[in-house]
Amino acid sequence: MMNIDMRTRKSPMQKLDGRTKLIALSVIFVLVLLFSHPAYILALLGVVMVIWWSAKLPLQTIKDLFKYFLVIAVIILVVQIFFYPGQTELIRLSNPVPAIGFSGFITLEGILFGVAMVLRLVVIMIVAPLMVLTTPLPELMLALVKLKIPYRFAFIMTTALSLLPSIQSHAAIIQQAQLCRGITYDTAGKFFTKLRASVALLVPLILGSFRDSQTLEIAMSSRAFGAPVKRTFLLDSQFSKIDYLILAVTIAILVTGIVLRILGFGVY
Amino acid sequence: MSTQDPSNIVPPAQPAQVRTYKARGRIFGMSIAVMSIWAAMYIAASAIPALPVPGMAGMITVNAIMTAISGMVLGPAAAIANAAGGIVSMILFPYGFSAGPLGFLTVTMGGLVAGLLFANKWVWAAVFELIIIGAWFVNPQSWQTGMWMVPLPYSAIALLVILVKPLRDWTRRSILTQHKVWMWPAVFLMCTVGHAAEFMTTNTLVNWMFNLSWQYWVPTLPYWIMVDTVVILASTIVGVGVLIGLKKARLPNYADTLEQ
Amino acid sequence: MSALVEFNNVTYTYARSTKPAIEDISFSIEPGEFVALIGPSGAGKSTLCYCFNGSIPQLFNGSMSGNLNIAGCDPFEDDIPVLAQHVGLVVQNARTQLFNVTVIQEVGFGCENLGLPRPVILERVKQALDFVGLSGLEEREPTALSGGQQQRLAIACVLAMDPEILVLDEPTSELDPIGAEQVMDVIARMNQELGKTILLVTHDMEFVTKYASRVMLLNDRRLIMDGTPQEIFSKVELLAQSRIRPPQVCEVAEGLRQLGYRLDPLPVTLDDMVQSLKVLRHG
Ligand SMILES: Nc1ncnc2c1ncn2[C@@H]1O[C@H](COP(=O)(O)OP(=O)(O)O)[C@@H](O)[C@H]1O
Numbered sequence: 186m187m188n189i190d191m192r193t194r195k196s197p198m199q200k201l202d203g204r205t206k207l208i209a210l211s212v213i214f215v216l217v218l219l220f221s222h223p224a225y226i227l228a229l230l231g232v233v234m235v236i237w238w239s240a241k242l243p244l245q246t247i248k249d250l251f252k253y254f255l256v257i258a259v260i261i262l263v264v265q266i267f268f269y270p271g272q273t274e275l276i277r278l279s280n281p282v283p284a285i286g287f288s289g290f291i292t293l294e295g296i297l298f299g300v301a302m303v304l305r306l307v308v309i310m311i312v313a314p315l316m317v318l319t320t321p322l323p324e325l326m327l328a329l330v331k332l333k334i335p336y337r338f339a340f341i342m343t344t345a346l347s348l349l350p351s352i353q354s355h356a357a358i359i360q361q362a363q364l365c366r367g368i369t370y371d372t373a374g375k376f377f378t379k380l381r382a383s384v385a386l387l388v389p390l391i392l393g394s395f396r397d398s399q400t401l402e403i404a405m406s407s408r409a410f411g412a413p414v415k416r417t418f419l420l421d422s423q424f425s426k427i428d429y430l431i432l433a434v435t436i437a438i439l440v441t442g443i444v445l446r447i448l449g450f451g452v453y
Numbered sequence: 454m455s456t457q458d459p460s461n462i463v464p465p466a467q468p469a470q471v472r473t474y475k476a477r478g479r480i481f482g483m484s485i486a487v488m489s490i491w492a493a494m495y496i497a498a499s500a501i502p503a504l505p506v507p508g509m510a511g512m513i514t515v516n517a518i519m520t521a522i523s524g525m526v527l528g529p530a531a532a533i534a535n536a537a538g539g540i541v542s543m544i545l546f547p548y549g550f551s552a553g554p555l556g557f558l559t560v561t562m563g564g565l566v567a568g569l570l571f572a573n574k575w576v577w578a579a580v581f582e583l584i585i586i587g588a589w590f591v592n593p594q595s596w597q598t599g600m601w602m603v604p605l606p607y608s609a610i611a612l613l614v615i616l617v618k619p620l621r622d623w624t625r626r627s628i629l630t631q632h633k634v635w636m637w638p639a640v641f642l643m644c645t646v647g648h649a650a651e652f653m654t655t656n657t658l659v660n661w662m663f664n665l666s667w668q669y670w671v672p673t674l675p676y677w678i679m680v681d682t683v684v685i686l687a688s689t690i691v692g693v694g695v696l697i698g699l700k701k702a703r704l705p706n707y708a709d710t711l712e713q
Numbered sequence: 714m715s716a717l718v719e720f721n722n723v724t725y726t727y728a729r730s731t732k733p734a735i736e737d738i739s740f741s742i743e744p745g746e747f748v749a750l751i752g753p754s755g756a757g758k759s760t761l762c763y764c765f766n767g768s769i770p771q772l773f774n775g776s777m778s779g780n781l782n783i784a785g786c787d788p789f790e791d792d793i794p795v796l797a798q799h800v801g802l803v804v805q806n807a808r809t810q811l812f813n814v815t816v817i818q819e820v821g822f823g824c825e826n827l828g829l830p831r832p833v834i835l836e837r838v839k840q841a842l843d844f845v846g847l848s849g850l851e852e853r854e855p856t857a858l859s860g861g862q863q864q865r866l867a868i869a870c871v872l873a874m875d876p877e878i879l880v881l882d883e884p885t886s887e888l889d890p891i892g893a894e895q896v897m898d899v900i901a902r903m904n905q906e907l908g909k910t911i912l913l914v915t916h917d918m919e920f921v922t923k924y925a926s927r928v929m930l931l932n933d934r935r936l937i938m939d940g941t942p943q944e945i946f947s948k949v950e951l952l953a954q955s956r957i958r959p960p961q962v963c964e965v966a967e968g969l970r971q972l973g974y975r976l977d978p979l980p981v982t983l984d985d986m987v988q989s990l991k992v993l994r995h996g
């Protein structure tokens with residue numbers, strides 16, 4: 186878990202309405218999928234980095250994340266460099282190998298496209314954390330509800346998150362008990378050991394947790410959950426001038442992006 | 454004071470009227486409480502980082518197992534619970550989601566297709582399964598050499614289970630009656646349906662996002678088949694244990710809803 | 714004046730159970746009473762509690778007979794949110810009934826669902842937190858509180874909805890003595906200062922004698938005794954059959970009685986005992 190206490194940080198990003206952030210970041214996500222030209226994606230990455238910097242988030246988080254995505258990044262890069270059907274020959278490696286669809290040389294287009302896809306991966310994977318690192322969960326839920334996501338669905342998400350600590354301590358207790366029977370979890374890398382441990386953990390965890398569902402349901406109902414009236418939200422958030430400004434800019438960028446794409450720009 | 458105040462005891466004039474009640478406020482037969490708890494377990498499972506690999510269902514191990522069995526435990530509501538858990542985990546622990554912010558779609562599909570099938574809404578299950586497979590082939594990329602093989606190993610089996618009536622009925626019946634022997638292969642098939650829907654959605658998303666060509670997909674196919682088989686086998690063991698345990702302890706599970 | 718709560722021959726059977734969980738239960742409760750419900754585990758105490766706000770029969774599959782009247786509502790028909798405005802139900806396990814991210818959201822949850830105006834909710838949340846002694850913790854995570862604080866928080870959550878009746882299912886069973894004492898203090902003050910009607914399920918007989926004006930004993934699905942603490946705790950044998958151990962004071966007093974001391978009414982607290990012995994000695 187990226188343990189960054191949101192309350193201790195005060196940045197311009199945190200003052201924005203949750204909806205603004207959600208919409209803006211979704212637009213970035215859409216744009217990065219829309220374009221496949223490295224220059225365009227690099228520009229988007231620049232925007233994301235500026236947001237990241239203005240939100241005063243640590244760069245370390247991105248580095249940590251990238252560790253997990255390194256394998257995919259390398260695969261993407263290698264596959265595109267060797268197999269992208271480009272024209273501009275840079276390095277000739279061998280004769281064409283039709284069996285594996287390799288032209289025998291590495292092309293400029295292949296490299297650029299590979300770089301574009303890796304950049305796309307980077308943008309995609311840091312966009313979502315950007316949202317949560319700058320928005321306390323209740324605000325995120327409020328934003329979702331205000332954007333017409335059904336309240337019940339948002340409720341499941343928040344409730345799940347607040348039940349998380351008790352589930353985790355439940356799991357820890359099960360694991361403790363299983364340690365005595367020789368089932369370990371920290372033998373890193375050993376796929377089958379991990380798998381066996383998962384199997385041994387899941388059955389008691391699911392059964393034990395479901396046992397609480399009855400009291401949870403009664404407790405929720407006892408506090409008028411699902412009453413057929415318009416619900417009040419204690420937490421409230423209104424668009425400020427800056428929100429409107431950012432939304433306007435975001436939408437302008439989205440429209441421009443779509444137009445550019447239709448005109449054939451930004452595609453590789 | 455009395456053991457029961459005699460004046461209070463009025464002998465009923467006729468046998469007391471007994472009314473039977475069905476639980477209210479459920480979505481697809483499941484309570485919001487159960488879905489929240491499932492989602493919470495899902496998030497807890499995501500806290501265990503696993504290496505994401507394109508073509509591999511969202512995450513190896515715990516999450517993949519949970520998705521594969523979710524349909525049998527929760528029915529179609531699994532889609533909602535998985536989606537909620539998936540969205541939160543993807544935001545908190547983005548490590549395992551090779552499809553980025555859309556990663557939650559993969560686990561949603563896994564729960565949805567298997568849940569619909571288990572609820573015997575097989576037409577809908579078929580529709581969503583075909584959408585998943587269709588989305589793979591809509592991408593021109595997928596018409597390259599040998600790419601048609603990628604959905605074959607498990608999505609094709611899933612489609613068979615969904616569409617062939619005797620197979621479908623036998624699978625559902627064996628699980629619902631918790632047949633001592635046949636429950637195992639039946640749960641295996643049901644896990645196949647769930648897992649196949651999940652990883653095929655991942656494949657499709659990754660293919661659209663990163664344009665990986667056949668040189669990646671085709672040679673790695675045997676490897677995926679192996680890994681997915683292991684995941685499905687593990688899911689089968691967990692699934693059988695969970696289903697039997699839930700029934701024994703009278704805990705919420707979708708089979709109950711079907712019986713009512 | 715009619716009773717606030719009336720049960721008439723209520724029987725409830727969970728789906729797929731062969732035996733009822735509660736059988737032929739009849740009693741009534743007047744406004745302002747403090748009733749303790751005691752009984753061995755599995756007797757059906759929790760099941761009886763769930764009947765108070767319609768959780769039974771509405772949230773379970775099962776069958777039910779009899780008649781119920783809770784503050785003018787019919788739990789068979791009226792929706793739980795309607796009943797929840799009359800009955801605050803605190804279920805057995807404090808941890809599972811806290812599911813919000815902050816304390817203030819937790820306490821406001823019920824009123825939010827009822828659609829009350831924001832200022833009203835904020836005022837009620839403040840009062841409820843004040844009453845249970847948790848003011849100042851508004852922004853904390855409920856899971857980060859101590860067991861006793863969590864239990865008082867759970868009480869605040871239903872108190873904020875301002876019900877006439879509070880039903881508390883074993884609120885102190887998992888607490889240390891100090892935490893339990895604080896929770897019991899809150900419950901007693903709700904009865905005395907706010908005039909709430911209380912139904913308290915507990916295994917702690919000392920609390921029962923100290924606070925309750927009436928005791929109901931549930932054993933093996935049936936209500937077998939209903940009376941004042943003095944009346945109930947003098948039936949040592951009946952209690953023993955139900956695996957209930959009366960307060961030590963009562964055991965001593967009952968022993969003294971059998972030796973020929975005239976202790977009437979039976980002292981149930983230490984103070985009563987001292988008083989009775991003084992009377993015996995001097996008068
Ligand atoms: N959801 C349920 N389904 C079936 N039986 C139940 C359920 N909940 C409780 N019971 C049964 O009802 C009886 C009374 O339980 P309960 O009301 O919890 O007792 P107590 O609170 O006094 O310990 C027990 O025999 C228990 O097994």
Ligand SMILES: [Mg+2]
Pocket residue numbers: 758759760805882
């Ligand atoms: Mg109980």
